Amino acid sequence: MDDARPLIEVENLRLSLPDLAGKPLIGPAPKLEILKGLSFAIPRGAVLGIVGGSGSGKSTLGRALIRLLEPSGGAIRFDGQDITHLPEADLRPLRRRMQMIFQDPLSSLNPRRRVGGIIAGPLRLHGFDAIDRRVDAALDHVGLPRSFRGRYPHELSGGQRQRVGIARAIALRPDFILADEIVSGLDVSSQAQVLNLLEGLVADLGLTLAFISHDLSVIRRLCRNVLVLHRGEIAEHAPTAQVFAAPRAAYTRELLDAIPLPDPDQPWA
Amino acid sequence: MLDGRGAIRRRAGARLWLSGGWLLLLVTVALFAPLVAPQDPLAQDLMSGRLPPFWSAQAEPGFWLGTDSLGRDVLSRVIWGARVALTVACIAGPLTALIGGALGLIAGFYRGWADRIISRLVDIWMAFPPVLFSILLIAVLGTGLTSIILAIVVIDWTRFARVVRAEAMNQGAMDYVAAAQVAGFSRLRTMTAEILPNVLPTLVALLSLEMGISVIVEAILSFVNLSLSTDAPTWGGMIAEGRTSIHQAWWVLAFPLVALFLTVLSFSQFGEGLKDRFDPVLR
Ligand SMILES: Nc1ncnc2c1ncn2[C@@H]1O[C@H](COP(=O)(O)OP(=O)(O)OP(=O)(O)O)[C@@H](O)[C@H]1O
Ligand SMILES: [Mg+2]
Numbered sequence: 385m386d387d388a389r390p391l392i393e394v395e396n397l398r399l400s401l402p403d404l405a406g407k408p409l410i411g412p413a414p415k416l417e418i419l420k421g422l423s424f425a426i427p428r429g430a431v432l433g434i435v436g437g438s439g440s441g442k443s444t445l446g447r448a449l450i451r452l453l454e455p456s457g458g459a460i461r462f463d464g465q466d467i468t469h470l471p472e473a474d475l476r477p478l479r480r481r482m483q484m485i486f487q488d489p490l491s492s493l494n495p496r497r498r499v500g501g502i503i504a505g506p507l508r509l510h511g512f513d514a515i516d517r518r519v520d521a522a523l524d525h526v527g528l529p530r531s532f533r534g535r536y537p538h539e540l541s542g543g544q545r546q547r548v549g550i551a552r553a554i555a556l557r558p559d560f561i562l563a564d565e566i567v568s569g570l571d572v573s574s575q576a577q578v579l580n581l582l583e584g585l586v587a588d589l590g591l592t593l594a595f596i597s598h599d600l601s602v603i604r605r606l607c608r609n610v611l612v613l614h615r616g617e618i619a620e621h622a623p624t625a626q627v628f629a630a631p632r633a634a635y636t637r638e639l640l641d642a643i644p645l646p647d648p649d650q651p652w653a
Numbered sequence: 654m655l656d657g658r659g660a661i662r663r664r665a666g667a668r669l670w671l672s673g674g675w676l677l678l679l680v681t682v683a684l685f686a687p688l689v690a691p692q693d694p695l696a697q698d699l700m701s702g703r704l705p706p707f708w709s710a711q712a713e714p715g716f717w718l719g720t721d722s723l724g725r726d727v728l729s730r731v732i733w734g735a736r737v738a739l740t741v742a743c744i745a746g747p748l749t750a751l752i753g754g755a756l757g758l759i760a761g762f763y764r765g766w767a768d769r770i771i772s773r774l775v776d777i778w779m780a781f782p783p784v785l786f787s788i789l790l791i792a793v794l795g796t797g798l799t800s801i802i803l804a805i806v807v808i809d810w811t812r813f814a815r816v817v818r819a820e821a822m823n824q825g826a827m828d829y830v831a832a833a834q835v836a837g838f839s840r841l842r843t844m845t846a847e848i849l850p851n852v853l854p855t856l857v858a859l860l861s862l863e864m865g866i867s868v869i870v871e872a873i874l875s876f877v878n879l880s881l882s883t884d885a886p887t888w889g890g891m892i893a894e895g896r897t898s899i900h901q902a903w904w905v906l907a908f909p910l911v912a913l914f915l916t917v918l919s920f921s922q923f924g925e926g927l928k929d930r931f932d933p934v935l936r
Contacts, residue, residue: 450835452831452834452835472840475837476837477837479835479836479837480837482835483835484831484832484835486828486831486832487828488828491827491828491829492827492828492829492831492832493829493832494829494847494850494851495829495851495934496850496851496932496933496934497850505836505838506836506837506838509836509837509838510837536933536934538934549832552832552836556836
């Protein structure tokens with residue numbers, strides 16, 4: 385493995401989805417281009433923040449990175465391997481290495497499976513040994529009691545559910561994790577706890593993370609680099625500190641102005 | 654605890670036990686009909702026709718629920734009729750659920766051309782009025798138990814296909830299905846191990862309803878004389894015969910009707926009760 389090489393390389397990535405609203409009565413729906421030629425890389429061990437307005441294509445980009453969606457042009461390389469058009473069967477061995485944490489933890493956990501089964505299923509699929517021990521370790525990692533193995537998702541709080549989602553992802557020892565708005569459904573105190581947890585895990589496990597959020601204060605805290613998306617194009621891709629101090633793109637400035645940021649230097653009035 | 658869950662569970666429990674109890678009793682007497690039935694259900698005795706039930710002064714011992722106009726024992730005929738009713742329910746119900754459920758699951762989960770074919774088929778099927786359809790089918794297939802069961806399966810699979818398809822589509826849009834893909838599970842495994850358990854409660858409720866419906870359909874076909882050979886005891890046949898002498902011997906009509914009613918009710922209540930008792934999400 386070439387450690388100097390970025391874990392994920394994206395080159396001129398394009399993605400179109402059928403626009404069902406504009407579908408004529410007969411014939412295929414017209415294509416709507418959602419990602420319009422993105423190029424960037426995520427180095428190993430980096431945390432990349434992805435921000436942008438609603439509908440700018442953040443989720444679409446994220447889902448393309450882990451190949452839940454197939455790009456219509458360009459290339460995505462994961463650890464040097466071109467995965468742009470890899471069929472599902474060939475993706476399967478790579479699936480262990482790229483995981484996802486979802487926005488809505490209730491919808492992303494099968495309501496009729498216990499927590500233990502939810503975490504153990506993927507482990508079993510990928511042929512891990514000592515499954516029980518690994519499930520316990522994953523629960524320990526995210527700070528949930530081991531007794532939660534026997535619980536159903538609806539018997540947990542929102543923050544606890546999101547921890548189960550994180551435990552499921554990290555149990556596989558992935559190289560890359562995509563986190564799509566994972567705290568936007570939580571109350572403020574659970575948000576802080578989940579973010580602390582994630583920060584710790586990234587450091588401990590040497591994860592590479594793509595963190596999608598519309599909350600710039602969260603991005604500022606977690607991510608060294610940030611990628612600003614605007615209508616399917618990259619408006620800015622730079623170190624977070626630089627973006628906040630001196631945003632180059634007009635759109636980034638707009639975004640910074642639109643979202644009220646708690647100014648850490650300002651004393652309480 | 655002061656929340657309402659205890660009360661709900663107790664009520665669900667009563668529902669489960671009452672309906673389950675009646676169905677168990679029915680299954681037992683149907684299985685052991687030759688031993689349990691006090692009389693030969695076909696034995697006619699014109700001298701003891703239209704005997705009233707046991708509580709009446711004119712009742713005769715051995716004929717607990719009276720006799721019909723040909724002197725046949727009503728209780729024994731209800732018991733033997735249960736055999737037919739339960740056979741139809743226990744074969745036609747699950748078979749319908751299996752075929753309709755599988756097609757609905759595939760259409761709702763895989764979508765695409767599979768969905769287009771199955772949905773068109775359902776649309777075409779629904780255009781036939783079911784009663785005419787069944788009579789037509791029986792006319793083609795001939796009367797008999799197998800024909801009744803076939804007719805029910807052929808007509809009612811769409812009920813399952815429609816409901817299960819809609820439910821599978823709902824479940825398919827949930828993130829846990831995307832999570833299964835992220836984990837690397839195959840589509841087939843996702844359908845059977847993730848979606849199916851979430852569709853199962855709906856399927857069981859429909860199945861219990863369908864078993865009740867099967868009993869009714871069998872009764873209706875017997876009523877219009879399209880079921881078994883005329884002398885085999887069936888509830889529908891008994892109701893048809895009892896109707897002609899309702900003023901002289903109401904019990905010939907009443908007892909099979911009560912058995913039919915209780916059975917259909919029990920099937921649907923049993924399904925609901927099972928759901929309340931065993932679905933982890935509701936529990
Ligand atoms: N399945 C789909 N079919 C067609 N268009 C879609 C589909 N999913 C998303 N889109 C469109 O693609 C664009 C980008 O959507 P996406 O979900 O990636 O945005 P987002 O940046 O994640 O927004 P949000 O912050 O609201 O989550 C939107 O304009 C949306 O309408
Ligand atoms: Mg999104």
